[in-house]
Amino acid sequence: MDLDEIREHSRRLSARYRITDGHKFRLSDIDPDDIGNLKKSDKKDAEEALTLGIRALADLQGKLYAEHQRGILLIFQAMDAAGKDGAIEHVMSGVNPQGCEVHSFKAPSAEELSHDYLWRCITRLPEQGHIGIFNRSYYEEVLVVRVHPELLAKQNLPPALVDQKNNYKNLWQQRYEEINNFERYLCHNGYVVLKFFLHLSKDEQKKRFLARLDEPDKNWKFSVADAAERQHWDAYQHAYEKMIRATATEIAPWHVIPADNKWFTRVAVAATIIEALNKLNPAYPTVDDDKRAELAKAKRALIEE
Ligand code: ATP
Numbered sequence: 001m002d003l004d005e006i007r008e009h010s011r012r013l014s015a016r017y018r019i020t021d022g023h024k025f026r027l028s029d030i031d032p033d034d035i036g037n038l039k040k041s042d043k044k045d046a047e048e049a050l051t052l053g054i055r056a057l058a059d060l061q062g063k064l065y066a067e068h069q070r071g072i073l074l075i076f077q078a079m080d081a082a083g084k085d086g087a088i089e090h091v092m093s094g095v096n097p098q099g100c101e102v103h104s105f106k107a108p109s110a111e112e113l114s115h116d117y118l119w120r121c122i123t124r125l126p127e128q129g130h131i132g133i134f135n136r137s138y139y140e141e142v143l144v145v146r147v148h149p150e151l152l153a154k155q156n157l158p159p160a161l162v163d164q165k166n167n168y169k170n171l172w173q174q175r176y177e178e179i180n181n182f183e184r185y186l187c188h189n190g191y192v193v194l195k196f197f198l199h200l201s202k203d204e205q206k207k208r209f210l211a212r213l214d215e216p217d218k219n220w221k222f223s224v225a226d227a228a229e230r231q232h233w234d235a236y237q238h239a240y241e242k243m244i245r246a247t248a249t250e251i252a253p254w255h256v257i258p259a260d261n262k263w264f265t266r267v268a269v270a271a272t273i274i275e276a277l278n279k280l281n282p283a284y285p286t287v288d289d290d291k292r293a294e295l296a297k298a299k300r301a302l303i304e305e
């Protein structure tokens, strides 16, 4: 595959999983085992194309960095063992680390709980020219916090806001709106926001957990808490569906990427990022006449040194 073909392929692949209007979205419409128009035997070719695609990504990132105007925020959400870490590692393997930061958001600290819920994410937004990656994000505020209402009680919110009888239902709706507004704000300030939900099946999660238990090198990845969260599978799926329905927008679309085949997840995620950067079409800043004269002068000085 040459670069033009990869570009075209990326465009089609990313469009397949992009949700820009959540109203009609159903999680059950996307099969976690889907591999697009590819066949399992295409795995090797797809991975080769991914390597080329990542090289193209690095070139685009270099231009984005040089422009120093626009930025990209990539948000990854998923159930445990869906492959967030692997997808991030692969996709970013070729980019210049100076222009790229990854932040993982875990259970909030006491300091973080003493602020509004967006605060900790705002402090880690990418600079202009950078690609910022959120490994989990403020979306946990309508996911884990919704599945475990006791977490809300720790957020030091005014009681009227979390009043179960009067306001509780509105609270999630309100958070969706706040998130949509926040993402619109980012967009108006030159940022592209791309959100990924790596959609794993319950069976595949079980297989991956068992592998983590059986293979000594993977033991460290297993936590008993993950198995406990699995008991809330349906509640999470429900929360994810509602979240995507409410927050998939034209300016900040969700990409629901099938995650039962790791190689395909990586290819589809990379394709989406390549497509977004291609659309931005960054370019190295051009130099005006004054600057060119300055450069010529500096060159002469160096030669005559
Ligand atoms: P992995 O398990 O693959 O290392 P992970 O992203 O699951 O990656 P963990 O160390 O398990 O990382 O920690 C993330 C945990 O923190 C998740 O269970 C997540 O739901 C929780 N978390 C993240 N944000 C919040 C939040 N705002 N409030 C409460 N819990 C949160």
Ligand code: MG
Binding pocket: 080, 226
């Ligand atoms: Mg985990």
